[in-house]
Amino acid sequence: MKSFVAKYGDAFQTASNGLLRVIVGLESLLNAMPWWLLVLTVAGIAFHASRRPLLPVALAATFFLIGLLGLWNLAVQTLALMIVSVFFSVLIGLPAGIAMSSNDIARRIMLPVLDAMQTLPSFVYLIPALMLFGLGKVPALFATVIYATPPLIRLVDLGLRTVDRAFIEVAADLGADPKRQLLDIKLPLALPNIMAGVNQTTMMALSMVVIASMIGARGLGEEVLLGIQRLDIGRGLVAGVAIVALAIVFDRITQAYGGTRDRLPPR
Numbered sequence: 001m002k003s004f005v006a007k008y009g010d011a012f013q014t015a016s017n018g019l020l021r022v023i024v025g026l027e028s029l030l031n032a033m034p035w036w037l038l039v040l041t042v043a044g045i046a047f048h049a050s051r052r053p054l055l056p057v058a059l060a061a062t063f064f065l066i067g068l069l070g071l072w073n074l075a076v077q078t079l080a081l082m083i084v085s086v087f088f089s090v091l092i093g094l095p096a097g098i099a100m101s102s103n104d105i106a107r108r109i110m111l112p113v114l115d116a117m118q119t120l121p122s123f124v125y126l127i128p129a130l131m132l133f134g135l136g137k138v139p140a141l142f143a144t145v146i147y148a149t150p151p152l153i154r155l156v157d158l159g160l161r162t163v164d165r166a167f168i169e170v171a172a173d174l175g176a177d178p179k180r181q182l183l184d185i186k187l188p189l190a191l192p193n194i195m196a197g198v199n200q201t202t203m204m205a206l207s208m209v210v211i212a213s214m215i216g217a218r219g220l221g222e223e224v225l226l227g228i229q230r231l232d233i234g235r236g237l238v239a240g241v242a243i244v245a246l247a248i249v250f251d252r253i254t255q256a257y258g259g260t261r262d263r264l265p266p267r
Contacts, residue, residue, distance in 0.1 A: 016138045019084075023137050027080035035072060039063050042249060049256035059252060062245045071220060071242045078209055078219035078246065081137060085144040085205045090198060093149045097156025097197070098182070107157065114150045122147055122211055130215055140212030148205040152197035159193025160186050195258030202250045210243060220246070 030038065042063045043056035050056070066075045100107045125147050129139035163186050171181045187194070213221030220239050227236025 016133045016136075019138045019141060020136070023080055023084050023141065026084060027077055030076045030080055031073070035067055042253075046249075046253055046256065049253050055252060055256060059249050062248050066242045066245050069238050069242050071223065071239065074218070074220050074223060074239075075242055075246060078206075078221065078243075081140060081144070081209050081217060081219060082202070082205055082246075082250075085141055085148065085209065086198070086202050088141070088145045089149045089152060089201045089205065092145065093152030093197065093201065094156055094194070096149075097153045097194075098160065100153060100157040101160035110153070114154060117146065117150045122208055125208070126212065126215055135216040137217055139215050140209065140217035143212055143215075144205050144208040147208045148201045151200035151204065152194075155193050155197030155200065156190070159190030159197075162193070163189045192258045195254055199251060199254035199258065202254055203247060206243065206247055206250065 033041075039060050043060040046056040046059045047053070066072060096110070100110050122143075125143035126139070129143040133139040133142060167185050167189065168181055171185050176184065209217060209219065210221035210224060213219060213225045220243050223239030224236050224243070227233065227239060
């Protein structure tokens with residue numbers, strides 16, 4: 001491993017610098033936004049997902065609670081890292097799940113790998129991340145993506161495999177090629193499962209971001225870590241409440257997007 005790091009260290013450093021710019025850029029953008037605009041953005045996304053007025057109000061109040069606890073800046077750091085982590089997890093997990101559902105050989109190869117990834121303790125992922133990228137936000141991103149992607153791959157595969165064959169056969173009879181069948185039939189019908197996967201990935205990313213505070217990720221996880229180190233129960237509890245608030249916001253929005261299709265009136 002040492003020889004590998006010595007040989008490819010410059011390449012990893014270049015990749016690390018690029019990823020760090022993305023995370024810091026998003027963090028700066030979120031910090032530049034007025035707090036009320038960020039709260040309204042969350043409410044707008046929640047309304048778009050649910051089409052109901054109650055959820056946006058509840059999630060806006062939940063997000064506002066983080067500011068009342070005095071942890072807004074730390075929450076923004078955690079939020080930026082989470083958004084980037086979930087983005088890369090979806091970027092990897094969605095194509096991998098599609099490939100797994102369409103190829104039995106790929107599925108047989110990937111299932112043991114996913115089993116191993118989900119069985120390993122989350123702390124184990126910090127070791128290669130540290131060796132490849134050192135301390136900071138980038139190793140936290142690396143470890144989070146590896147830890148959070150398997151549920152999405154599994155649920156994308158499950159959703160696509162459970163699509164009724166009758167719909168696919170009708171599309172084939174009408175002349176749709178496999179690409180159109182995937183985009184127009186399989187993915188829309190598998191959307192609840194896919195969004196469930198995004199939901200699980202988001203929750204696991206949040207838990208891993210907190211653990212990754214031990215390698216310099218900062219954010220709300222750092223407050224929890226400091227509370228443990230100093231036996232400051234109040235500090236750790238307040239940070240924990242803020243983390244729960246973030247988890248509720250992400251959980252309800254992703255669940256709402258997964259159920260939107262079933263609530264839309266027929267055309």
